[in-house]
Amino acid sequence: xxxxxxxxxxxxxxxxxxxxxxxxxxxxxxxxxxxxxxxxxxxxxxxxxxxxxxxxxxxxxxxxxxxxxxxxxxxxxxxxxxxxxxxxxxxxxxxxxxxxxxxxxxxxxxxxxxxxxxxxxxxxxxxxxxxxxxxxxxxxxxxxxxxxxxxxxxxxxxxxxxxxxxxxxxxxxxxxxxxxxxxxxxxxxxxxxxxxxxxxxxxxxxxxxxxxxxxxxxxxxxxxxxxxxxxxxxxxxxxxxxxxxxxxxxxxxxxxxxxx
Ligand SMILES: Nc1ncnc2c1ncn2[C@@H]1O[C@H](COP(=O)(O)OP(=O)(O)O)[C@@H](O)[C@H]1O
Ligand SMILES: [Mg+2]
Numbered sequence: 001x002x003x004x005x006x007x008x009x010x011x012x013x014x015x016x017x018x019x020x021x022x023x024x025x026x027x028x029x030x031x032x033x034x035x036x037x038x039x040x041x042x043x044x045x046x047x048x049x050x051x052x053x054x055x056x057x058x059x060x061x062x063x064x065x066x067x068x069x070x071x072x073x074x075x076x077x078x079x080x081x082x083x084x085x086x087x088x089x090x091x092x093x094x095x096x097x098x099x100x101x102x103x104x105x106x107x108x109x110x111x112x113x114x115x116x117x118x119x120x121x122x123x124x125x126x127x128x129x130x131x132x133x134x135x136x137x138x139x140x141x142x143x144x145x146x147x148x149x150x151x152x153x154x155x156x157x158x159x160x161x162x163x164x165x166x167x168x169x170x171x172x173x174x175x176x177x178x179x180x181x182x183x184x185x186x187x188x189x190x191x192x193x194x195x196x197x198x199x200x201x202x203x204x205x206x207x208x209x210x211x212x213x214x215x216x217x218x219x220x221x222x223x224x225x226x227x228x229x230x231x232x233x234x235x236x237x238x239x240x241x242x243x244x245x246x247x248x249x250x251x252x253x254x255x256x257x258x259x260x
Contacts, residue, residue, distance in 0.1 A: 003033070003034055004069060004070045005031035005032055005033050005034070005067075005070075006032050006033065006034050006036075006068070006069060006156060006157060006192045007031065007032040007055070007066070007067065007068055007080075007157055007192070007194070008029075008031050008032075008065075008066070008067040008070075009028060009029055009030050009031070009032075009051075009055065009064075009066060010029050010064055010065040010066070010067065011027055011028075011029055011063065011064040011065070012025055012027070012028045012029070012051065012054060012061045012063075012064035012065075012066070013025060013026060013027055013028075013061065013062045013063045013064055014047065014050050014051075014054065014059070014061055014062050015062045022216075023216070023217040024047040024050045024216060024217060024218065025047040025050060025051055025054075025061075025217060025218045025219075026217035026218065026219045027064075027219060028047075028051060028064075028213075028218060028219065028220055029064075029220065030211050030220060030223070032157070032192055032194055034191075034192065035191045035192065036192060036193075036208050036209060037180075037183055037192075037193045037195070037206060037207050037208045037209075038193065038194045038195070038207060038208065038209055038210075038211060039194075039195050039196070039197055039202075039203040039206060039207035039209075039210045039211070040052075040194065040195070040196045040197075040210075040211045040213060041196075041197055041198060041199075041200065041203050041210055041211070041212055041213065041248070041252065042198070042212065042213030042214065042215070042218055042252075043198065043213075043215050043252070044198060045215070045216050046213045046214060046215050046216050046217075046218040047213070047216060047217065047218030048161070048162075048196040048198075048213065048218065049085070049161050049162075049196065050218075051196075051218065052082065052159045052161050052194070052196055053082075054066065055080065055159055055194065056076060056080060056081070056082045056159055057073065057074065057075050057076035057077065057080070058076060058082070068080060068157070078102075078106045078153035078154065078155060079154075079155055079156050079157065080155055080156070080157040080159065081102075081150040081151075081153050081155040081157075081158060081159065082150060082158075082159040082160070082161065083143070083146050083147055083150045083158065083159070083160045083161065083163050084146060084161055084163075085161045085162045085163065085165055085166060086166055087134070087139075087142040087143055087145070087146045087166075088146065089134045089142055089145055089146065089149075090134075091133065091134050091135060092133075093133075094130065094131045094132060094133055095121060095126060095129055095130050095131070095132050095133075095134075095137070095145045095148075096114070096117045096118070096121060096130040096131065098134070098145055098149055099116075099117040099120060099121060099145065099148050099149045099152050100113045100114065100117045100152075101149075102149060102152075102153055103116060103117070103152055103153060106153060113152075116152045116154075117130075117148070117152055118130070119152075120147075120148035120149075120151050120152045121145070121148050123148065123151070123182070124144040124145075124147050124148045124178060125144060125178070126141060126144050126145065126148065129141065138171070139166055139167050139168075139171065140167055140168075140171035140174070140175060143163060143164070143166075143167060143175060144175070144178075146163070147163075147175075147178070147179070147182075151182065151188070151190055154189050154190070155189070155190050156189055156190065156191070156192055157190075157192045157193075157194065158183075158190050158192070158193050158194070159194050159195075160179070160193065160194070160195040160196065161196050162196055162197055162198065163175065163179075163195070164176065164197075164199075164202070165197075165198070165199075172202075176202070176205065176206060177233070179193070179206070180206065180231070180232075184230075195207070200245055200248050200249055200252070201245055203248065204226055204228070204241060204244045204245050204248060205232050205233075205236065206232070207226055208225070208226060209223060209224070209225050209226065210223065210224045210226065210248060211223055212224065212248070212251045212252060212255075214255050215255070221251070221255045222251045222255075224244070224247065224248055224251065226244060227240060227244065228240055228241060228244065
């Protein structure tokens with residue numbers, strides 16, 4: 001692709017130093033092209049969450065660079081927002097207040113923030129639950145609030161850190177469908193997704209391209225373009241789906257064995 005990638009991850013290294021040294025990420029590079037749905041897959045502890053936090057600007061890299069639309073990105077920005085594995089909601093705020101908060105921090109005027117919170121809570125199916133508190137919501141509802149909160153900032157890139165791993169399979173399935181609708185909706189600015197998962201089927205179901213990481217320290221050990229047409233949910237019983245899952249499983253396990 002010749003256009004500038006929306007996001008370039010360049011030679012990212014992350015070493016945690018608190019007494020001892022832990023190298024979490026070792027020279028990770030890849031691009032996210034315009035309108036792509038990227039999945040990052042790798043074993044537990046290989047640095048996936050750390051990498052997303054670095055892309056979001058919530059953590060600094062030891063070395064390397066993140067480029068957003070070709071420019072170095074060093075700060076959090078509402079153009080690149082994140083959905084967290086365990087939702088990250090404030091328990092003393094209602095659904096609508098949780099969605100409004102980052103917009104207030106970003107300096108969006110109160111009435112506009114309220115209007116956007118209403119719109120995005122409706123979009124994720126929670127129009128009736130604006131005044132509910134997180135503890136009154138199921139896990140699936142909490143993650144819907146998390147998605148509304150991230151989208152309300154109008155990001156061009158949505159980062160998702162294992163967004164379904166704390167949910168039961170049926171709830172996860174309905175959220176996967178919702179996210180694919182949002183990604184494919186031309187009326188929304190949010191058309192670039194980077195989703196971390198450790199679920200092979202989920203990656204094949206959702207991604208255009210899958211980045212495969214090694215066990216810690218996380219390195220990119222392979223990349224797989226998913227050859228299945230969309231909508232994917234019509235193709236989950238195709239032999240090509242199972243072949244792709246097998247291929248990805250092979251890429252993941254060959255590299256785990258290498259380490260042993
Ligand atoms: N704040 C931190 N301080 C020290 N080590 C950390 C910190 N955050 C993560 N790590 C370590 O970095 C490695 C990668 O963690 P993480 O990014 O959470 O992996 P993953 O999301 O792939 O499971 C792990 O060994 C973890 O213990
Ligand atoms: Mg993680």
